[in-house]
Amino acid sequence: MSELLHAGAAELARLLRAKKASAREVMQATLAAAERAHARLNCFVRIDAEEALAAAEAADRSLARGAVAGPLHGVPMAHKDMFYREGVASSLGSRIGPARPAPATATVLKRLDAAGAIQFGVLHMTEFAYGPTGHNYHLGHCRNAWNPSYITGGSSSGSGASVAARANFAALGSDTGGSIRLPAHFCGVTGLKPTWGRVSRAGAMPLAYSMDTVGPLARTVEDCALLLQAIAGNDPLDATSSPLPVPDYVADLERPVEGLRIGVPRRYFYDGVDPAIERPVRESLDVFAALGCRIVEVDLPDLEPWNHAGTAIIAAEAAALHARWLRERPQDYSEQLRARLELGACIGAVQYINALRLRDRALKQWLAHVMSKVDALHAPVVSFATPTIAETDVRGGARMTEVLASVTRLVRPANFLGVPALAVPCGFQPNGLPCAFQLIGRPFAEALLLRLGHAYQRETDWHRRRPPGV
Amino acid sequence: MSMDEKTEALRTYAALAGVAIPQARIGAIAETLARQLAAERAATGTLEFEVEPSSFVATLARGAS
Numbered sequence: 001m002s003e004l005l006h007a008g009a010a011e012l013a014r015l016l017r018a019k020k021a022s023a024r025e026v027m028q029a030t031l032a033a034a035e036r037a038h039a040r041l042n043c044f045v046r047i048d049a050e051e052a053l054a055a056a057e058a059a060d061r062s063l064a065r066g067a068v069a070g071p072l073h074g075v076p077m078a079h080k081d082m083f084y085r086e087g088v089a090s091s092l093g094s095r096i097g098p099a100r101p102a103p104a105t106a107t108v109l110k111r112l113d114a115a116g117a118i119q120f121g122v123l124h125m126t127e128f129a130y131g132p133t134g135h136n137y138h139l140g141h142c143r144n145a146w147n148p149s150y151i152t153g154g155s156s157s158g159s160g161a162s163v164a165a166r167a168n169f170a171a172l173g174s175d176t177g178g179s180i181r182l183p184a185h186f187c188g189v190t191g192l193k194p195t196w197g198r199v200s201r202a203g204a205m206p207l208a209y210s211m212d213t214v215g216p217l218a219r220t221v222e223d224c225a226l227l228l229q230a231i232a233g234n235d236p237l238d239a240t241s242s243p244l245p246v247p248d249y250v251a252d253l254e255r256p257v258e259g260l261r262i263g264v265p266r267r268y269f270y271d272g273v274d275p276a277i278e279r280p281v282r283e284s285l286d287v288f289a290a291l292g293c294r295i296v297e298v299d300l301p302d303l304e305p306w307n308h309a310g311t312a313i314i315a316a317e318a319a320a321l322h323a324r325w326l327r328e329r330p331q332d333y334s335e336q337l338r339a340r341l342e343l344g345a346c347i348g349a350v351q352y353i354n355a356l357r358l359r360d361r362a363l364k365q366w367l368a369h370v371m372s373k374v375d376a377l378h379a380p381v382v383s384f385a386t387p388t389i390a391e392t393d394v395r396g397g398a399r400m401t402e403v404l405a406s407v408t409r410l411v412r413p414a415n416f417l418g419v420p421a422l423a424v425p426c427g428f429q430p431n432g433l434p435c436a437f438q439l440i441g442r443p444f445a446e447a448l449l450l451r452l453g454h455a456y457q458r459e460t461d462w463h464r465r466r467p468p469g470v
Numbered sequence: 471m472s473m474d475e476k477t478e479a480l481r482t483y484a485a486l487a488g489v490a491i492p493q494a495r496i497g498a499i500a501e502t503l504a505r506q507l508a509a510e511r512a513a514t515g516t517l518e519f520e521v522e523p524s525s526f527v528a529t530l531a532r533g534a535s
Contacts, residue, residue, distance in 0.1 A: 196530065240527075244534060305513035308506045327488040343499045345489045346480050351507060354514040360524040361517065367533045396495065401502050418530050444534040 005033055006466065009075050009169040009223040013116075016074040019063065023074030027056035027120065030076040030167065034121060037167035041143040043158040045081045045091050045122045052076065052120035059118060071226055071250075073116030079172040080156050081122035082129055082205035083109050083214075092205050093125040093155075095138045095332045096325055106203025107238065108172055108214055108231045115230040123158025127337050129174055129207045130318055131155055132182050132407040133392045137334040141389050144187060145467040146433050149388045153182035153407075159217040160187035166470050170218035170227055174204065176211045177314055178381075178411030181438055184217055184423035185381035188434030190453065190463060191217040192224045195444045196418035197242040199228070200235030208317035209240070210356065211310065211415050220463055221424065221453035225249040228446060244444055252447040253454040258292030260452065262439075263374030268303050269410055273383040280427030281380045281437045287459050288378070288452070298373050301365050303413050309355035309362075310416035311405070316352040319344025339396035340404075363417050367442070376452055377440040380410055381423050386433040414440050422449040425462040434462070476500050 004012060004021055015021045031049050038044040059074040081091045084102035091097050109119065124142040126134060134142045134157035142157035144150040145165040152161045156173025160183025163171055173180040175193035184191030192215045199214045206212055216227035229249045235241045264285065270278065289295050319326065319341050325333070326341050333341065370377060384406070392407075394400045414421040420443070423436045441449045457463050471479075477496045480503070484491050491499065 197527070242531065244531060302513075305509045308509035309513065312506050312510065323487065323489075330490070339495055339498075342484065342489060342491045342495060343502060345484045345487060345491075346499055346503055347506075348483075351510060354517065355510060356526070357517055357520075357524060358510070358514050360526040360529050363526065363529045363533065367529075371533070398498060401498065418526065419533075442533055443530045 002029060005029055005166045008219040009072065010220070010226050012169055013072055013075050013226070016063065017068060023056040023059040023063070023118070024053065026074065027052055027076050027118065030169070031120060033165070033167040034078070034162070037145070037162060037165040040148060041145055041161045041165060042140050043124050043142050043161035043165065043167070044078065045124055045139065045158070047121040049120070052118055055118045059116065069114070069116030070230070071115055072112065072230060075117050075169050076120050077112065077117045077170050078119060078121035078123050078162060078168045079109070080125045080159050080174060082125060082174060083172055084203045085109060090122065090205065091139070093127045093129070093136055093139060096329060102203070104203060107200040107235045108204065111231045112227070123162055123171060125157055126155035127334055128322070129155040129176065129179060129205065130337055130340060132178055132404055134183070135336070135389065135393060143389070144433065145470065146188060150386050150433055151186055151389050151392055153186035155179040156183045156217060159183060160189055163187070163189045163217050163219060164467055166466065170216055170223050172214060173217050174207070175213050175215060175415065176207045177310070177415050178408045180215050180217055181381050181411050181421060181423040182407065185436040186386055186433065188425045188462070188465065188467070189217050189219060190221050190224055190425065191215065191423045192228060192446065192450070193414060193421045194228065194232065194446055195242070195420045197240050198420070198444060198446065199231050200238040200241045202235055202237035206321060208314040210313050210317060221422070221450055221457050222253060224422070225253055225450045225454070242444070247447045249447050249450055252451055255451055257452055257455045259294065260376070260448070261294045261296050261374045262288050263296050263298040263370065263377040265300050265377060265379055266297055268300055269379035273380055274385050276385045276429040277380050277383060277435055280435045284426040284437050284456065285378060287456055291455050291459065296374055298370055298377070301362070301369060306358070306362050306416045307409065307412045309358045310412050312347055312351055312355045315340060315344030316347040319347070335396035336394070336400060339400060359416060359418070366417050371442050375441070376449055379438055379440065381436050381438045382407065383410060385429050385431055411438070419443050420446045420449055422453050424453045424456055426460070427462055473497070473500065
């Protein structure tokens with residue numbers, strides 16, 4: 001049974017449908033793995049064993065009657081603790097959190113329920129999803145499954161750690177400034193930040209309305225496609241969700257990638273990159289070339305102002321959302337989050353609005369000068385070797401802004417532009433920690449990114465490697 | 471305007487919204503904001519008056535094809 005824990009969500013769903021495993025047995029094994037992982041990594045906020053086992057038994061009974069709820073029937077999942085479930089109070093990784101149970105369930109959870117997934121717990125996250133390292137001074141820091149002294153990345157820290165530790169088949173995360181792709185890179189899992197508006201945020205904790213996206217972290221690209229298929233699409237409860245039709249992401253995975261143009265940026269993404277990162281990321285290009293993709297060098301517009309503008313939008317919107325607590329309970333925030341919210345409170349309306357105005361022009365430039373030449377841009381996720389928790393424990397001190405900006409430097413552009421980006425494991429650093437590349441696409445081109453990522457994973461086994469002791 | 475005057479102005483601005491920023495942090499905030507503003511001004515300084523409103527969402531949808 002324990003070998004099943006190493007299967008991906010899609011593979012497990014196939015085994016369950018074929019009745020080669022029972023949902024109850026799988027859930028029991030998952031719960032045991034979750035307890036073990038949490039003891040070592042502090043990756044769960046809550047594990048709902050009783051309810052999950054009851055749901056798994058119900059899933060087995062349905063299957064015995066020949067009734068399959070959906071493509072994720074019986075697959076155990078736990079999610080970042082910011083997606084509301086009716087009647088349950090989410091921690092939001094905070095001391096403050098919402099004191100009241102949620103009045104309704106998040107659209108993404110309802111859609112995963114409808115697809116047959118069984119939620120068995122909620123996961124660690126950075127306080128209010130505003131931090132890229134995985135530190136949390138209220139819950140304790142989340143730890144990396146490959147080496148517990150190292151960071152997981154954030155803010156979807158528990159999502160990355162639990163999936164890497166084989167204690168969770170797949171997890172939802174959110175990505176406002178890199179919060180899915182960073183844990184995917186640091187933890188060695190696959191993560192997809194969808195286009196802004198592709199997935200409903202109704203019932204998900206907001207951090208910054210203009211940038212928030214919800215997406216999956218999973219073992220494989222195929223799993224990400226399966227989860228995105230379940231959660232994507234217009235939602236009357238989220239006015240920002242796009243009415244554009246949802247493609248068949250899963251069927252599209254098998255289409256050929258030959259002839260697709262992979263862009264390699266001449267500047268910015270490789271400026272000052274550590275050889276420990278550059279080597280595996282560049283080597284992954286050889287795989288795409290062998291698959292028949294055309295590798296094309298491209299010049300990029302100046303991304304630094306876009307990063308500054310994106311940072312200002314997130315800070316201002318977060319400060320507005322937190323204004324009341326910042327006035328009335330500032331002592332209940334960690335020093336780091338309080339410092340970042342205070343900065344946001346100092347951003348003037350003209351600066352904020354001009355940052356938003358810049359987005360439209362930036363996206364037009366991006367489409368005209370970059371995406372007209374390539375089908376996807378290939379780049380590192382992070383430019384330096386994975387640091388330890390202690391090395392990045394900057395709290396709200398003098399190094400905070402510099403350290404946090406360095407972590408998010410390569411992931412922020414996709415957030416500012418609102419475009420999709422897929423992080424895929426591609427090797428290891430000398431310190432034994434994993435490494436990923438990201439593929440950045442046109443708006444709503446998730447299918448193409450997933451197809452490329454799936455083709456890469458068919459040729460490589462980095463995503464199948466297990467952390468020591470797992 | 472001196473740095474001291476700038477930080478005091480920021481503290482006052484935040485205080486008007488009810489946010490009390492500790493003295494120890496206001497200098498770092500002022501420096502970060504100054505960097506952000508300089509970069510943003512360089513990028514947005516050439517934005518034209520919009521004769522009709524720009525729409526990021528429409529550009530996103532158009533960019534899909």
